[in-house]
Amino acid sequence: MRVNVTVNGEHRQADNVWEGESLLYVLRERLGLPGSKNACEQGECGSCTVYLDGVPACACLVAAGQAEGREVRTVEGLAEGDELDPVQESFVECGAVQCGFCTPGLLVAAHDLIERTGQPSDTEIREALAGNLCRCTGYEKILDAVKHAAARKAEVSR
Amino acid sequence: MNPTRSPQQLEDTITGGIGESPLRPDGVLKVRGEFAYSSDLWHEDMLWGATLRSPHPHALITGIDTAAALAVPGVHAVLTHEDVPGENVYGLKYQDTPVLAADRVRYQGEPVAILAADHPEIARQALKEIVVHYQVLEPITDPERAAHDTTLPKLHPDGNLVRYQRIVRGDPDAEADVVVSGVYEIGMQDQAFLGPESGLAIPADDGGVDLYLATQWLHVDQKQTAKALGLPLEKVRLTLSGVGGAFGGREDLSMQIHSCLLALRTGRPVKMVYNREESFFGHVHRHPAKMYYEHGATADGDLVYVRARLYFDGGAYASKTPVVVGNGTTLSVGPYNVPNAKIEGWGVYSNNPTCGAMRGLGAVQPTYAYESQMDKLAAALGMDPAELRIRNAMSEGSTNVTGQVIDFPAPVAELVQRVRDMPLPPDRRSSSVDIRELPGGASNTTHGEGVVRGVGYGVTIKNISYAEGLDDYSTARVRLEVLGGEPVAMVHTAAAEVGQGLVTLQQQIARTELGVPRVTVHPADTSVGDAGSSSASRQTYITGGAVRNACLAVAERVFARAARRLGRSPEGMALSGGKIVASDGEVLAALADILGDEAIEETREYHHRPTYPLDPETGQGDAHVQYGFSAHRAVVDVDTELGLVKVVQLDCAQDVGKAMNPDAVIAQIQGGSAQGLGLAVMEEIQVAGGKVRNPSFTDYLIPTVLDMPPMRIDVLERADPHAPYGVRGVGEPPTISATPAIANAIRAATGLDLPRVPIRPEHITGT
Numbered sequence: 017m018r019v020n021v022t023v024n025g026e027h028r029q030a031d032n033v034w035e036g037e038s039l040l041y042v043l044r045e046r047l048g049l050p051g052s053k054n055a056c057e058q059g060e061c062g063s064c065t066v067y068l069d070g071v072p073a074c075a076c077l078v079a080a081g082q083a084e085g086r087e088v089r090t091v092e093g094l095a096e097g098d099e100l101d102p103v104q105e106s107f108v109e110c111g112a113v114q115c116g117f118c119t120p121g122l123l124v125a126a127h128d129l130i131e132r133t134g135q136p137s138d139t140e141i142r143e144a145l146a147g148n149l150c151r152c153t154g155y156e157k158i159l160d161a162v163k164h165a166a167a168r169k170a171e172v173s174r
Numbered sequence: 175m176n177p178t179r180s181p182q183q184l185e186d187t188i189t190g191g192i193g194e195s196p197l198r199p200d201g202v203l204k205v206r207g208e209f210a211y212s213s214d215l216w217h218e219d220m221l222w223g224a225t226l227r228s229p230h231p232h233a234l235i236t237g238i239d240t241a242a243a244l245a246v247p248g249v250h251a252v253l254t255h256e257d258v259p260g261e262n263v264y265g266l267k268y269q270d271t272p273v274l275a276a277d278r279v280r281y282q283g284e285p286v287a288i289l290a291a292d293h294p295e296i297a298r299q300a301l302k303e304i305v306v307h308y309q310v311l312e313p314i315t316d317p318e319r320a321a322h323d324t325t326l327p328k329l330h331p332d333g334n335l336v337r338y339q340r341i342v343r344g345d346p347d348a349e350a351d352v353v354v355s356g357v358y359e360i361g362m363q364d365q366a367f368l369g370p371e372s373g374l375a376i377p378a379d380d381g382g383v384d385l386y387l388a389t390q391w392l393h394v395d396q397k398q399t400a401k402a403l404g405l406p407l408e409k410v411r412l413t414l415s416g417v418g419g420a421f422g423g424r425e426d427l428s429m430q431i432h433s434c435l436l437a438l439r440t441g442r443p444v445k446m447v448y449n450r451e452e453s454f455f456g457h458v459h460r461h462p463a464k465m466y467y468e469h470g471a472t473a474d475g476d477l478v479y480v481r482a483r484l485y486f487d488g489g490a491y492a493s494k495t496p497v498v499v500g501n502g503t504t505l506s507v508g509p510y511n512v513p514n515a516k517i518e519g520w521g522v523y524s525n526n527p528t529c530g531a532m533r534g535l536g537a538v539q540p541t542y543a544y545e546s547q548m549d550k551l552a553a554a555l556g557m558d559p560a561e562l563r564i565r566n567a568m569s570e571g572s573t574n575v576t577g578q579v580i581d582f583p584a585p586v587a588e589l590v591q592r593v594r595d596m597p598l599p600p601d602r603r604s605s606s607v608d609i610r611e612l613p614g615g616a617s618n619t620t621h622g623e624g625v626v627r628g629v630g631y632g633v634t635i636k637n638i639s640y641a642e643g644l645d646d647y648s649t650a651r652v653r654l655e656v657l658g659g660e661p662v663a664m665v666h667t668a669a670a671e672v673g674q675g676l677v678t679l680q681q682q683i684a685r686t687e688l689g690v691p692r693v694t695v696h697p698a699d700t701s702v703g704d705a706g707s708s709s710a711s712r713q714t715y716i717t718g719g720a721v722r723n724a725c726l727a728v729a730e731r732v733f734a735r736a737a738r739r740l741g742r743s744p745e746g747m748a749l750s751g752g753k754i755v756a757s758d759g760e761v762l763a764a765l766a767d768i769l770g771d772e773a774i775e776e777t778r779e780y781h782h783r784p785t786y787p788l789d790p791e792t793g794q795g796d797a798h799v800q801y802g803f804s805a806h807r808a809v810v811d812v813d814t815e816l817g818l819v820k821v822v823q824l825d826c827a828q829d830v831g832k833a834m835n836p837d838a839v840i841a842q843i844q845g846g847s848a849q850g851l852g853l854a855v856m857e858e859i860q861v862a863g864g865k866v867r868n869p870s871f872t873d874y875l876i877p878t879v880l881d882m883p884p885m886r887i888d889v890l891e892r893a894d895p896h897a898p899y900g901v902r903g904v905g906e907p908p909t910i911s912a913t914p915a916i917a918n919a920i921r922a923a924t925g926l927d928l929p930r931v932p933i934r935p936e937h938i939t940g941t
Contacts, residue, residue, distance in 0.1 A: 034295060050179065050214035051207020055368040055418070056450040060871035063368060091207035100205065108201035111837045114845065115673025116204030117368040117418030123205060139610055146880045149871065151368050151419050152673045154844030155879040 021083045023047060024093030030080070039083045040064045040075035043090060051091040051120045055149070062148030065121035066090045072128045091120035094127060102168040103127045103161075112161035114152035122148045126162045135166045179210045181386065181415045181697040184677055191686035192899060195837035198678050199695060200671070211416035212388035213372035213447045220374065221250055221290040223429065223436045223446035224297035226304050227455055228279035228286055231315075231525040231864025233308040235277055238287060243303035248292040251439045252304065258435065260404030264427060266394065266530070268492040270330055273402045273431050279308070280329055280490035281527055282865050283455025290436040290444050313525035313864035317487035318464060320522040329490070329523045336492050336521040337499040341506070341793030343575050344514035350470025350478035354550040358467065358543040359930040361858035362487075363460040363849075365532050366876050369418015371428040371456050372447040375437035382409025383434045388417040390424045391707035392668045396700050402431045403438065410434070414698040420672035421849070422531030422709055423457040426493050454869035458493050458530030459859055461486040461521075463502075463539035469547045475555050477566045479514035480507045480575075484540060486521045486529075493530030495521035500642050500788065501536025504797050507575050508544045509586040509635035510566040515575050517793065525864040531709055533849060534636060534910040541634045542931055545914030549630070549921065559631055559918070560594040563587075568635075577794040580801070583892035585829050589805035590633055592827040592888045599809055599823045602627065613811055613818035615880055624815040627822070628923025632850075632915030633805040637798035638903030639712040639782055646712065646799075647781040649703025650680075650720035651696075654688060654728050654765075655773035661752050661765040663688050663725075666696035669705035669717040674905060675838040676713050680721050682835060687725035689749030690765065703777065711802060711903025714834055719780030719898035727776035736768045783896060800894055804828035804907035806847065806915035809883075812923045817935025819855050821881070821916055827888040831902030836889065843887050843908045850912025852877045854920075858932050 019030045019042060030046040040057070043049045043066070053063035057076040064075040067089035075088075094101040103126050106112070113119050122145065129136055129144040136144065141162050150158060182203060190196025203209040240252040255262050255276040265271045275286045287304050291297035314320055314327070320334040328334060373387030382405055389395050392412045400410040417424070429446040436444040448456050466483040484502050488495030503519035532538075552559040567586035573579050602622070610616050612625060640646035651666040663684045671677045681693040698705070705717050733744035736754050746757035754762045788795040809823040826843050833839045849857075856875040860867040868874045893900025913931060920938070921928050928937055 034293065036295060044214070045216070048216075049207070050210070050216075053211070053368070053418070054213055054370065054447065056871040058450065058870060058872065061368060091205075095206060100202070104202075104205040107205050108197055111195075111197075111841055113198060113201050113204050114675065114841060115367070115369065115417060115419040116200070116209060117211060117673075119204050120207045139608070142879050143610075143616065146878045149368065149876055149878060151366055151421070151849075151876060152845045153841060154846070154848035154885070155882045156844045156885060157841055158879065 017081065019080050019084055022087045023049065024089055033080050035081065037080040038076050039078035039080055042080045043075060049090055049092050053117050053120055055117060062125060063118050063121040065124040067124060072125055091123055094123060101127065103130065103165040106161040106165035106168060110157050110161035110164055112153060112157040118148060118150040122150065122158060126165065130166045130169055135170055179214055179216045181210055181413055183697060184695040189691050190682060192682050192834055195835050196678060196682060198675060199681060200677060209416050211369050211418050212386065213370055215374035215386050215415055215445060217374060217376065217443035220443040220445050221292060221440060222294040222297045223288060223290050223433050223444045224301055225285045225432060226287040226301045228275065228282060228284040230279060230308055230310050231282045231313040232311040233279050234311065235275060235279065235306060236309055237307040239305040240287060243289060243300045246296065246300040246303055248296040249300045250290045251436055252287060252289040253435055253439060254287045258402055260402045264398040264402060265491065266426060266493055267496045271491040280525055284490065285432065288432045288436060290440050315524055315526055315864050317485045317522045317524055320524050321485060321520040334523045336488050336495040336523055339499050339503045339519045339788060339793055340791065341503050341515060341517040341575055346514065346516035348470065348479040348514035351473040352554050353468060353470045354547060354554050355468040356547060356550060356929055358465045358546055360463045360539050360542055361932055362462040362529065362861060363532060363853050363857050364454065364859050364874060365421035365423030365457065366874065367419030367421055367423055370448045370450065370453050373429055373433055374443055374445045375433035376443040377437045377441055380409060382411065383437055384411045385430060385434055386413045386415045387430060388415055388424060390420050390670050390672060390709055392670065392698060392700050393704040394707065395427060395430050398427055399430050399434055403434055412700045414670055417670060417672040420708060421533045422535060425531040425707060425709060426458050428456045450871055451869045454866060458528045460532035460538065461488060461498050461529040465539060465543040467543050467547050469551050471551055471555065475557050475562050475565050477510055477512050480512050481516045482506050484519040487524055487526055488521050489524055489526045489528035491528045493528055494535065498536040500797065501637060502540050503793060504576050505537045505635055505637065506540045508541060509568050509633055509803055511568050511572055512575055526861050527859065527866060533846065534906045537634060537636045537910050538913065541910045542914045542917065545632050545918065549918045560590055563590045563631060563633055576788060576797055578796045582800065582894040582896060584801065584803060585890055585892050586633065586803055589803055589827040589829065590631065593805045593807040593825050596807065596825045596886050602811065613813040613820040614816065619816055619818065620813050625811050625813050626923045627809065627811050628919040630808050630915050630918025630922050631805065632911040632913065632918065634907055634911040636802045636907045636910055638800040638802050639710050639715060641785050641798045643785055643787045645781060646706055646716060647779050648705040648717040648720040649777060649779050650717065650724040651702050651775065651777040652684060652721065652724035652728050653773055653775040654769060656766045656769050659766060660692055661690045661769060662692045662694065663690050664694045664696055665721055666702050667705045667717055667720065668698050668700060668702050669713050670698060670708040672708050674842065675835060676717065678838065679714055679718060679834055683718055683721045684725055687722055688729060690752055703779065711905040715897055715901050715903055716780055716782060718901065720778055722898055723778035723780050724776050727778050728774050731774045732768060736763055739768060800897060800902060802903045802907040804911045806911045808915040808919040810916060810919040810923055812920055812938060814924060814938060817938035819920060821851055821883045823883050824851065824912060825886040826908055827890065828907055829890040829892050829902060830904050831894045831897060832891055832900040833889055834899065834901060839889055839904055840887055842904045844885055846905065846908030847885060847912040848877050848882050850909045851881065851916060854913045854916035854931055854933065856932055
């Protein structure tokens with residue numbers, strides 16, 4: 017089948033898509049966007065989190081056909097050209113990136129949290145990121161990064 | 175042919191030398207989603223490889239029929255053991271692991287056949303068309319029996335014992351005033367790195383193959399792969415791609431040989447990516463263990479003896495089992511002065527999943543046992559548990575259980591004092607309770623009734639680098655040249671960046687030693703000398719040492735060239751800020767001028783000082799080159815009605831010799847502690863009758879951000895005079911000491927014996 021989807025603001029088309037393919041597979045293997053990661057491919061780790069029509073979703077659990085005509089924003093679409101989003105900047109600066117495999121999914125989840133709440137509390141951050149596994153960091157620096165990003169965004173919008 | 179997506183040269187505009195915390199040079203690529211991990215590699219006409227695995231833990235293979243699979247449209251090759259052109263066997267320590275099973279399978283998930291197809295789903299479907307005839311056999315699953323029962327079938331020609339090691343020190347039959355004993359068990363933990371086993375093999379025009387992959391040790395993979403392919407080493411070239419975590423789980427081969435076999439057979443690039451379930455079958459795990467311990471002490475609390483018997487279940491193949499037995503026995507009494515000891519360790523073959531390297535290799539198991547014993551002993555003596563540990567702590571000048579004199583700082587007592595003296599979290603009863611903070615969290619399972627609090631300690635000693643006489647070394651190539659008018663250093667090693675931050679460290683060393691702000695890191699590959707493995711907490715020590723040596727050699731040539739040009743002695747010259755300066759600080763020349771168009775390049779190795787094998791009878795010997803030490807204190811809340819545990823606080827003090835990158839050190843301690851927490855309360859591959867019951871992230875639980883408590887961390891820097899920059903390996907100790915601290919805290923809260931980790935709700939509720 018053919019799948020039409022808007023990815024990071026750009027209309028994209030994938031041909032010869034097998035019905036069983038996930039949105040994650042289409043993004044990674046057909047559209048050349050490997051940023052969303054394939055860690056568990058069963059919705060448990062959050063590494064493939066993308067915005068689907070503005071709502072975070074595990075791309076591995078979305079059938080390719082379900083994405084037809086919809087809008088997807090991936091980690092590759094967070095930055096404005098060369099300018100990183102404050103969430104991305106904060107993850108680098110706070111040392112929240114080690115192997116980095118969980119990072120793309122965490123960035124989308126954290127980006128969404130800050131968009132929704134502005135300046136989330138510790139407990140809110142923990143609840144919001146509980147679906148994103150990280151095996152390297154022990155999460156402390158990720159918490160730092162999200163708080164830092166929220167503060168930075170608040171400053172920019174002031 | 176190069177892959178369309180491939181490993182990147184890391185050029186950066188970051189500054190920062192040794193002792194500072196510069197940012198990772200790969201950080202921006204990673205947050206942009208542009209960093210090429212091994213599962214991201216891509217080639218225009220690539221095929222997808224897949225593996226058929228045994229459903230049985232133990233069976234004879236009486237026939238394999240691949241015709242139907244090969245007939246599936248889109249399938250390009252189906253291979254069995256008969257198609258392995260070289261030796262159908264590999265292994266890290268012993269050559270006992272088949273590339274593809276021939277006449278017998280020894281564990282559930284053992285690879286039997288491989289194929290390549292146009293689409294991963296075609297590959298998966300075609301696997302079902304391969305017909306394997308099995309004669310199912312009774313699996314051997316009890317490691318203690320495997321060690322002693324000679325009537326059991328032999329899984330390997332020499333029997334079911336991989337290694338036995340005995341350590342006898344002082345009077346093995348010594349007696350003591352106070353004696354405590356216990357039998358401890360530890361479940362099978364998984365590395366659970368997030369990036370799945372994956373890579374891309376590309377056939378080359380010379381009949382060889384180029385393999386881009388995630389691994390911990392390129393050269394050892396290269397050797398094993400070349401041997402199986404029947405190719406000379408130089409025709410099997412490996413390049414490291416992005417690695418999504420490792421923790422020991424990438425030391426053994428997974429898809430390396432298989433992808434190359436398929437690429438060479440089909441003449442096309444072949445990508446292999448395991449899914450999560452396959453990943454659980456495709457790599458080795460931490461050895462489960464059963465440990466019998468007896469501690470004797472004087473009435474004042476001085477350790478008199480330790481006697482222990484340790485059984486490590488290595489599963490189907492040897493992998494790192496010999497090393498686990500070596501580490502497990504030599505570290506079996508912990509960081510304590512023990513004058514008399516009798517220790518025995520067995521590592522065995524069974525039909526359980528193969529076990530090998532995981533963070534804390536061989537030290538995790540005994541630390542859980544002896545730290546449990548230390549608390550039991552403290553209770554028997556009526557002593558404070560921290561005080562008992564401090565009283566018996568080894569220190570510089572101590573002699574350990576293998577007779578080795580500790581000729582470097584060993585601030586064990588200070589580490590315990592430091593975690594003991596950290597402030598405790600506020601008493602839950604005295605503050606208002608947010609139920610999200612209680613055991614069970616937002617599930618609202620309790621409002622605090624039946625919740626009890628406990629505090630526990632865990633202290634460990636871990637050997638750093640490879641041991642028992644191995645020549646453990648690394649190689650670094652450093653090139654200094656002028657690019658765009660600026661002096662630039664390039665560091666090239668084969669050392670694997672697996673997430674720990676080695677690429678940052680290599681830059682820090684080159685910036686410091688060569689006094690240049692711009693340093694690039696070349697992708698790690700096999701075109702430069704061996705760097706050894708990214709394991710055993712050794713890369714900062716060993717590859718760091720090699721990078722320093724290469725930098726010093728480059729600097730020496732710079733000084734010689736400058737001396738000739740300037741007509742003065744090279745004596746006292748130094749490199750700083752892109753300049754050559756004299757000992758009094760006078761600027762002698764710009765580095766760029768001295769270099770001109772002529773680059774200077776040097777390759778150097780670093781070898782740590784020799785270690786020695788253990789005496790087979792007495793287990794005495796200077797087996798280890800260095801030790802790392804850490805101490806944890808855990809505070810837990812336990813819901814005794816539902817058996818739920820909330821770790822409230824987890825504090826750590828660790829000696830790192832020299833904090834080369836302080837932020838990265840903290841991150842290692844935080845991440846390592848999380849893995850130790852996982853082993854204490856949730857992480858276990860559950861195996862029944864040799865079969866894995868939970869090969870998924872749904873059923874194998876790793877800590878989330880809700881499970882990790884805040885941590886206070888105290889980093890000591892007691893330089894090791896024998897190590898480059900005084901460093902002490904950092905990565906493993908925090909994983910090891912976190913587990914017993916939490917287990918001891920749960921015991922302190924509940925008064926239960928809890929002789930097994932992970933501690934499950936039913937262990938607490940007794941249901």
